[in-house]
Amino acid sequence: MKTDTIIIGGGIAGLSTAYHLKNKDFLLLEKESEVGGICRSIKTDNGFYYDYTGHLLHIKTDYAKSLIKKLLKNNLKLISRNSSIYSNNTLTRYPFQANLYGLPKNIIEECIKGLVELKLKNFRSSPLNPHLSFYDFCLNTFGTGISKYFMIPYNEKLWQTNLKKLTTEWMGNYIPKPSLTEVIAGATTDNKKNIGYNATFYYPQKGGIQSLIDAIENEIPKTKIKTNCNIISIDISKNIVKTNYGEIQYKKIVSTIPLPELVKLIKKPASNVLNASRKLKWTSVLNINIGVQRENISDKHWIYFPEKKFSFYRVGFYHNFSKLLCPPRTSSMYIEISNLPIGQVNSQNIYKKVVNDLKIAKILKPSDKIISKLILHIPYAYVIYNKERNFALQTIQSFLRKNDIFTIGRYSKWNYSTMEEAILEGREIVKCLN
Numbered sequence: 001m002k003t004d005t006i007i008i009g010g011g012i013a014g015l016s017t018a019y020h021l022k023n024k025d026f027l028l029l030e031k032e033s034e035v036g037g038i039c040r041s042i043k044t045d046n047g048f049y050y051d052y053t054g055h056l057l058h059i060k061t062d063y064a065k066s067l068i069k070k071l072l073k074n075n076l077k078l079i080s081r082n083s084s085i086y087s088n089n090t091l092t093r094y095p096f097q098a099n100l101y102g103l104p105k106n107i108i109e110e111c112i113k114g115l116v117e118l119k120l121k122n123f124r125s126s127p128l129n130p131h132l133s134f135y136d137f138c139l140n141t142f143g144t145g146i147s148k149y150f151m152i153p154y155n156e157k158l159w160q161t162n163l164k165k166l167t168t169e170w171m172g173n174y175i176p177k178p179s180l181t182e183v184i185a186g187a188t189t190d191n192k193k194n195i196g197y198n199a200t201f202y203y204p205q206k207g208g209i210q211s212l213i214d215a216i217e218n219e220i221p222k223t224k225i226k227t228n229c230n231i232i233s234i235d236i237s238k239n240i241v242k243t244n245y246g247e248i249q250y251k252k253i254v255s256t257i258p259l260p261e262l263v264k265l266i267k268k269p270a271s272n273v274l275n276a277s278r279k280l281k282w283t284s285v286l287n288i289n290i291g292v293q294r295e296n297i298s299d300k301h302w303i304y305f306p307e308k309k310f311s312f313y314r315v316g317f318y319h320n321f322s323k324l325l326c327p328p329r330t331s332s333m334y335i336e337i338s339n340l341p342i343g344q345v346n347s348q349n350i351y352k353k354v355v356n357d358l359k360i361a362k363i364l365k366p367s368d369k370i371i372s373k374l375i376l377h378i379p380y381a382y383v384i385y386n387k388e389r390n391f392a393l394q395t396i397q398s399f400l401r402k403n404d405i406f407t408i409g410r411y412s413k414w415n416y417s418t419m420e421e422a423i424l425e426g427r428e429i430v431k432c433l434n
């Protein structure tokens with residue numbers, strides 16, 4: 001077989017590349033029996049739709065917005081975020097730092113005192129530089145109290161990493177930085193103003209995020225997608241990808257698969273590339289999805305859990321994205337637990353603790369009947385921005401580029417990116433292939 005471009009991986013980044021290549025000569029190779037990657041949704045026999053944890057469309061660019069609207073037609077709705085933090089037996093509005101109202105008085109005082117002390121020392125919000133640790137950024141930006149009650153424990157849980165070893169390069173606009181006046185206002189009144197990058201978001205009305213995948217896939221000729229494709233090796237000296245379908249001669253490769261997996265497929269990579277690949281670190285996410293025989297178990301879209309006593313860092317509620325994601329008079333949720341990829345986790349034991357923790361947090365009542373359960377595993381979930389990442393990444397990427405392999409998407413570009421970015425990267429990379 002022969003083709004100009006091989007796209008490896010049929011998640012949203014690979015599908016976007018295929019979509020934008022239009023009639024050009026390419027083949028998309030996907031190891032699973034279906035495309036979609038972690039933007040798939042699963043429909044259970046009793047009518048619940050589960051994503052690989054809620055996948056919400058935070059769209060910043062006109063291009064992505066118009067493309068998604070064109071693809072999903074009427075099946076898209078704009079939603080205003082209603083999310084909270086559960087801490088000290090209290091639900092406060094997100095973001096924590098701008099909404100201390102409702103917390104015990106001594107905690108509010110500690111948070112404000114920490115921020116005032118910081119201002120008196122004349123610290124400014126730290127500029128983002130690769131040498132600043134995320135831990136220092138938190139203390140220098142939010143003071144000791146807000147760091148102690150939210151920033152540090154929540155991020156330790158999410159990243160499973162000592163925050164002194166984590167850089168701030170992933171942050172972008174993800175962490176709102178309210179002024180002291182705004183923090184005080186949010187501590188003394190129940191401020192309903194939504195701030196932050198995800199104050200509103202889009203989500204399909206029907207079918208979960210899978211409906212976006214289905215819509216893109218429908219635009220791509222079936223003959224150009226090879227599912228159940230097992231890539232055995234990539235021979236960069238002969239431009240040949242060896243697969244269970246046979247050998248495929250290519251001119252260029254667009255990879256969207258996790259970078260450490262890509263390096264393993266390359267025949268005889270340079271030794272510095274192998275060493276660099278070993279420096280890449282990431283977390284996995286265990287995603288427990290539950291359907292409950294009770295309506296509206298929560299009115300939130302999602303809730304953050306910074307405290308160590310809870311195994312999960314976030315719980316989201318599908319029924320608030322769309323009522324059509326679960327049968328009438330039921331609710332459904334996703335629970336996210338981060339861990340380092342250190343082999344098998346005992347998901348049944350974790351599940352028991354999760355159910356118990358949901359009762360402690362008063363999300364589940366003791367009388368609640370769980371009528372659906374689906375445990376999913378996301379082996380590559382969050383790329384860890386440790387201090388080695390930059391150098392390792394540059395080493396690998398420059399080797400790949402020299403060998404006509406382009407990388408896009410969250411796990412091949414090795415960054416903290418969204419579905420929108422994956423779509424845009426698919427469009428951009430096509431320009432480099434001509």
Ligand SMILES: Cc1cc2nc3c(=O)[nH]c(=O)nc-3n(C[C@H](O)[C@H](O)[C@H](O)COP(=O)(O)OP(=O)(O)OC[C@H]3O[C@@H](n4cnc5c(N)ncnc54)[C@H](O)[C@@H]3O)c2cc1C
Binds near residue numbers: 009013031036053381
């Ligand atoms: C817990 C979590 C929550 C998230 N929530 C959001 C959200 O709310 N909004 C948002 O915009 N983004 C969210 N994201 C990010 C979003 O999921 C990613 O940006 C996006 O799905 C990345 O798509 P991709 O195509 O790059 O990767 P993937 O979806 O990982 O696709 C890669 C594909 O490659 C295939 N593959 C792997 N190895 C091989 C191989 N050897 N040969 C062939 N094929 C292979 C895989 O099966 C997969 O289909 C979230 C991510 C996580 C982990």
